[in-house]
Amino acid sequence: MDKGRNKKIEYGDRIFARLTMGRRTVVEFMINRVADMTELIGELRHLTYGMRGLATVYIRNQSRGWSLERPLMLYSNSAPGMLKSAASNYEVAEPAPRRMLFPWETH
Numbered sequence: 001m002d003k004g005r006n007k008k009i010e011y012g013d014r015i016f017a018r019l020t021m022g023r024r025t026v027v028e029f030m031i032n033r034v035a036d037m038t039e040l041i042g043e044l045r046h047l048t049y050g051m052r053g054l055a056t057v058y059i060r061n062q063s064r065g066w067s068l069e070r071p072l073m074l075y076s077n078s079a080p081g082m083l084k085s086a087a088s089n090y091e092v093a094e095p096a097p098r099r100m101l102f103p104w105e106t107h
Contacts, residue, residue, distance in 0.1 A: 011035040013063040019044055019072065021055045044072070052076040 009015065012032055017040065019027040027047045034040045044057060051074045060067040 007037070007059075007061065007066050007068055008064060009034060009036050009040065009061060013061050015040060016060040016062060017044060018058045019048065019055050020058075021051075021053055026051065026055065041072070045074070048074055050076050 011034070013034075015031050015034060017027070017029055017031070018025060027044065029043075029047070031040070031043060034043060040059065041057075048055075053074055055072045055074055056069060057072045058067065058069045
């Protein structure tokens with residue numbers, strides 16, 4: 001399966017993009033001012049800022065006659081390309097107050 005690796009986009013190509021989450025269309029637009037897939041995904045992320053979850057993106061390059069559909073994970077509250085580490089999703093426990101140990105606690 002190609003997965004979009006050989007799907008070429010050049011500046012000026014007429015691109016249609018639709019992003020859905022579940023059965024709901026979140027964003028749908030036409031654009032001709034992107035030079036590659038990275039810029040197109042950047043536009044999608046900009047238009048969906050603040051949304052979070054797994055989406056499906058359908059892309060059609062009308063100028064070159066191809067289309068593709070693929071999953072896209074949206075991350076809210078983070079800069080594009082920056083993923084939070086799993087540890088940052090958990091609260092850090094306060095350290096226990098320091099106290100003197102009893103002799104039976106040391107062995």
